[in-house]
Amino acid sequence: xxxxxxxxxxxxxxxxxxxxxxxxxxxxxxxxLGAIGDMGYxxxxxxxVKEVQKELGDKVETVYVENVPEADAAGPxxxxxxxxxxxxxxxxxxxxxxTLQVAAKYPxxxxxxxxxxxxxxxxxxxxxxxHQGRYVEGQIAAKMSKTGVAGYIVSFxxxxxxxxxxxxxxxxxxxxxxxxxKIIWVNTWFDPxxxxxxxxxxxxQGADIIVQHTDSAAAITVAExxxxxxxxQSSDQIKFGPNAQLTADVDNWGPYYVRRLKQMxxxxxxxxxxxxxxxxxxxxMAPFTNMPDDVKxxxxxxxxxxxxxxxxxxxxxxxxxxxxxxxxxxxxxxxGDILGMxxxxxxxxxxxxx
Amino acid sequence: xxxxxxxxxxIIAASTPLLIAAIGELVSERxxxxxxxxxxxxIMGAVAGFGATYLTGxxxxxxxxxxxxxxxxxxxxxFLTLTLLANQVATGLAIxxxxxxxxxxxxxxxxxxxxxxxPNFHGIDILIIFSFVLVGLxxxxxxxxxxxxxVRAVGDSxxxxxxxxxxxxxxxxxxxxxxxxxxxxxxxxxxxxxxxxWVENMTAGRGWIALALVVFATWLPKRVVxxxxxxxxxSILAFVVQTMGLNVPPQLLSCTPYLVTIVALVLISRNKRVxxxxxxxxxxxxxxxxx
Numbered sequence: 087x088x089x090x091x092x093x094x095x096x097x098x099x100x101x102x103x104x105x106x107x108x109x110x111x112x113x114x115x116x117x118x119l120g121a122i123g124d125m126g127y128x129x130x131x132x133x134x135v136k137e138v139q140k141e142l143g144d145k146v147e148t149v150y151v152e153n154v155p156e157a158d159a160a161g162p163x164x165x166x167x168x169x170x171x172x173x174x175x176x177x178x179x180x181x182x183x184x185t186l187q188v189a190a191k192y193p194x195x196x197x198x199x200x201x202x203x204x205x206x207x208x209x210x211x212x213x214x215x216x217h218q219g220r221y222v223e224g225q226i227a228a229k230m231s232k233t234g235v236a237g238y239i240v241s242f243x244x245x246x247x248x249x250x251x252x253x254x255x256x257x258x259x260x261x262x263x264x265x266x267x268k269i270i271w272v273n274t275w276f277d278p279x280x281x282x283x284x285x286x287x288x289x290x291q292g293a294d295i296i297v298q299h300t301d302s303a304a305a306i307t308v309a310e311x312x313x314x315x316x317x318x319q320s321s322d323q324i325k326f327g328p329n330a331q332l333t334a335d336v337d338n339w340g341p342y343y344v345r346r347l348k349q350m351x352x353x354x355x356x357x358x359x360x361x362x363x364x365x366x367x368x369x370x371m372a373p374f375t376n377m378p379d380d381v382k383x384x385x386x387x388x389x390x391x392x393x394x395x396x397x398x399x400x401x402x403x404x405x406x407x408x409x410x411x412x413x414x415x416x417x418x419x420x421x422g423d424i425l426g427m428x429x430x431x432x433x434x435x436x437x438x439x440x
Numbered sequence: 441x442x443x444x445x446x447x448x449x450x451i452i453a454a455s456t457p458l459l460i461a462a463i464g465e466l467v468s469e470r471x472x473x474x475x476x477x478x479x480x481x482x483i484m485g486a487v488a489g490f491g492a493t494y495l496t497g498x499x500x501x502x503x504x505x506x507x508x509x510x511x512x513x514x515x516x517x518x519f520l521t522l523t524l525l526a527n528q529v530a531t532g533l534a535i536x537x538x539x540x541x542x543x544x545x546x547x548x549x550x551x552x553x554x555x556x557x558x559p560n561f562h563g564i565d566i567l568i569i570f571s572f573v574l575v576g577l578x579x580x581x582x583x584x585x586x587x588x589x590x591v592r593a594v595g596d597s598x599x600x601x602x603x604x605x606x607x608x609x610x611x612x613x614x615x616x617x618x619x620x621x622x623x624x625x626x627x628x629x630x631x632x633x634x635x636x637x638w639v640e641n642m643t644a645g646r647g648w649i650a651l652a653l654v655v656f657a658t659w660l661p662k663r664v665v666x667x668x669x670x671x672x673x674x675s676i677l678a679f680v681v682q683t684m685g686l687n688v689p690p691q692l693l694s695c696t697p698y699l700v701t702i703v704a705l706v707l708i709s710r711n712k713r714v715x716x717x718x719x720x721x722x723x724x725x726x727x728x729x730x731x
Contacts, residue, residue, distance in 0.1 A: 121641050124640060153641070237683075270682045274644075278637070287447065287679040289446070291443070303552075307636065308635060311636070436685060439690050
């Protein structure tokens with residue numbers, strides 16, 4: 087919050103004092119949900135920004151605002167637009183409406199909204215196929231679990247999260263058809279205490295591997311404490327669980343940010359809906375650790391197959407929880423089906439909150 | 441049995457920081473000072489506790505540092521509100537904002553570092569036991585000792601207390617510092633004992649819950665224990681219910697701790713006379729000695 091004020095003040099100073107100077111540079115701005123020190127989701131976006139600074143140097147001026155609540159995002163986004171940002175990346179699903187709202191007022195500013203689905207003439211969306219990484223994790227979990235149960239900590243029932251659960255489950259079922267997951271919705275993206283508590287409860291209920299779709303490293307810390315296993319989220323969290331982390335699905339936004347800003351600089355920029363995955367390097371796996379070599383080899387082969395396009399986690403036919411079947415045999419589900427996913431696959435023991 | 445114990449210990453660990461922070465704030469408020477900076481003092485305690493443990497390798501030093509950091513923030517609050525007579529509400533909010541920002545700055549190099557967890561016996565560590573000792577001591581101090589009576593007098597009518605010769609500002613400084621040390625310790629509990637790690641903003645609003653508990657517990661230590669444990673128990677049971685597949689909407693489950701705790705404490709506090717007797721009448725008011 088403090089940093090938010092400081093960066094807002096700095097932005098104001100930049101606008102007032104050095105306007106002529108700033109005009110030479112492309113001003114690119116980011117709005118973060120969490121703190122850049124969360125060692126997870128927001129940290130990874132900021133790593134992408136660092137890559138921009140490295141690749142494009144003084145051609146680009148980067149500004150960020152952190153800890154912006156989804157409900158009050160319109161104000162901070164508009165402030166950035168007013169302060170001369172030419173392109174604004176809003177990095178959380180809940181920023182969708184505020185982004186559109188501000189974009190309508192500033193038609194000459196380009197907006198890029200992460201993980202959403204609504205667009206406008208100056209609003210692009212960008213997303214990553216996080217679920218690809220979760221398929222690999224599902225396979226590893228099914229191989230490594232002794233109890234055959236994984237605990238899964240989740241934030242909110244949005245399509246990205248649901249697709250992650252399904253992909254994890256399909257991966258696990260490809261190894262052990264009877265694999266089970268226990269799900270806890272914590273209704274927050276970031277609350278280390280709650281995430282840690284959820285992990286403890288899941289371990290007490292028979293899970294021996296923890297997966298999470300929340301932003302802190304608390305779950306992997308608890309796994310390390312209790313001698314259990316788990317996966318890092320968004321970022322390589324091996325430091326928090328040197329004996330616990332099996333791998334992590336790492337969001338690698340740098341290549342995308344660099345590409346888009348280069349397009350802005352050379353004038354080829356066009357709004358689009360981007361959805362990169364392992365093939366483009368946006369989804370990467372942290373090194374496979376704390377597992378035997380045969381499991382490593384299996385995981386690596388799956389990664390290679392997904393990267394080359396040989397394997398798609400959502401290849402039909404897929405049986406839903408309610409018994410209906412979707413997808414044609416041998417064909418992957420359409421992108422729209424995954425981006426709007428609001429159903430569980432068969433074998434998930436939970437009722438999807440609506 | 442093992443499973444039940446695992447859940448019980450999770451509940452205790454979730455309730456302890458709330459209890460410690462709330463009991464400290466209770467003393468501060470009993471003396472008439474409303475310090476809304478609990479969250480800020482707590483997060484400073486968390487970063488100081490983790491940092492000191494990491495640098496020295498000793499959790500004892502870490503615990504001490506967390507109390508010191510919380511008390512330090514509280515003294516800043518005290519200086520602004522008691523000496524310079526700034527508005528308590530605004531200053532408290534500023535302390536919270538300052539604490540969150542400053543802790544992020546201080547903690548930058550501690551992110552991702554490892555420390556030994558506070559030693560414990562089957563999950564019960566010294567701070568859990570201490571939290572109950574603390575409640576007992578505070579209860580005894582406030583209602584059984586002369587100084588406790590003075591603190592309550594200062595909180596109820598600072599002008600009368602002053603004319604009786606009590607040092608209003610001095611007593612308030614002491615109570616505010618105690619409240620800060622407790623808040624700091626509560627933060628330290630999170631970063632040293634509960635999930636031993638430092639990450640920005642890791643208290644995630646627990647200071648505000650502690651603040652609310654004090655009010656709903658009508659400034660009575662025993663009710664603070666009840667409130668903190670009720671809140672902790674229901675938050676954890678809400679998770680347990682989810683893993684059992686009972687199909688209760690999780691959104692409902694995640695608001696139940698707030699609802700149940702508030703309703704329960706309001707119900708037991710509905711006696712107006714008890715309420716009036718225990719609400720510090722001078723809460724939040726600045727004191728200026730008139731002679």
